[in-house]
Amino acid sequence: EDQVTQSPEALRLQEGESSSLNCSYTVSGLRGLFWYRQDPGKGPEFLFTLYSAGEEKEKERLKATLTKKESFLHITAPKPEDSATYLCAVIGGQNFVFGPGTRLSVLP
Amino acid sequence: NAGVTQTPKFRVLKTGQSMTLLCAQDMNHEYMYWYRQDPGMGLRLIHYSVGEGTTAKGEVPDGYNVSRLKKQNFLLGLESAAPSQTSVYFCASTSVEEGYQPQHFGDGTRLSIL
Numbered sequence A: 001e002d003q004v005t006q007s008p009e010a011l012r013l014q015e016g017e018s019s020s021l022n023c024s025y026t027v028s029g030l031r032g033l034f035w036y037r038q039d040p041g042k043g044p045e046f047l048f049t050l051y052s053a054g055e056e057k058e059k060e061r062l063k064a065t066l067t068k069k070e071s072f073l074h075i076t077a078p079k080p081e082d083s084a085t086y087l088c089a090v091i092g093g094q095n096f097v098f099g100p101g102t103r104l105s106v107l108p
Numbered sequence B: 001n002a003g004v005t006q007t008p009k010f011r012v013l014k015t016g017q018s019m020t021l022l023c024a025q026d027m028n029h030e031y032m033y034w035y036r037q038d039p040g041m042g043l044r045l046i047h048y049s050v051g052e053g054t055t056a057k058g059e060v061p062d063g064y065n066v067s068r069l070k071k072q073n074f075l076l077g078l079e080s081a082a083p084s085q086t087s088v089y090f091c092a093s094t095s096v097e098e099g100y101q102p103q104h105f106g107d108g109t110r111l112s113i114l
Helices: none
Strands: A004-007 A010-014 A019-026 A032-038 A045-050 A056-059 A062-066 A070-075 A083-091 A097-100 A104-105 B004-005 B008-012 B019-025 B029-040 B042-050 B054-057 B064-068 B074-078 B087-094 B109-111
Touching: A004 A083, A010 A019, A019 A032, A019 A104, A032 A070, A045 A056, A045 A062, A045 A070, A070 A083, A083 B042, A097 B042, B004 B087, B008 B029, B019 B029, B019 B087, B029 B074, B042 B064, B042 B074, B074 B087
Parallel strands: A010 A104, B008 B109
Antiparallel strands: A004 A019, A019 A070, A032 A045, A032 A083, A056 A062, A062 A070, A083 A097, A083 A104, B004 B019, B019 B074, B029 B042, B029 B087, B042 B054, B064 B074, B087 B109
16 A cells, blocks of 8 residues: 655744755556645645655755655755745656655744 | 535534545545544555445455445445544545546545434
């Protein structure tokens, strides 16, 4: 059975304090790993797709990396507007499996 | 371009009542999904559809029914609402051209069952 875990559950950072979020997965035949951002009262918003180990994607202060068992979302010099819940999802079979998310707070 | 639109945005029901949630997408996506999101549990798949006229069960289908009569619409029905169905419901759609693409989500329906 495909499974996704995320750590930490919640993270508080000072503005400018870089850190990483972890997504660990168990899936038979990874077809893709997806990172989303979710703001309160909104639906998840797509950030990155990674398809194979070693792949990296970057967008502004965010960088996503992928190994055979986990993915990291690195946040460099975060700003308060980066505060959100970050979700990780994988697809191996036919359906997407989501992790519980990491709630990030960036304090000014 | 509206993307994925869910109606209603909020609803309060009494136990035993029924209702239908509507999802509409304007991206011509083949695949559509219904999820529920509960604190600490992530998004759980209720039902999904891989094309017009087809539906399938997800992880937590009991107490729900779905229909996809038109490609752009996916309906989620609660036959007899129970307090355990209090949740936030999200609809999503995606294309599978050139492999699985990211899902596009609506902004959710917040449902309370009293």
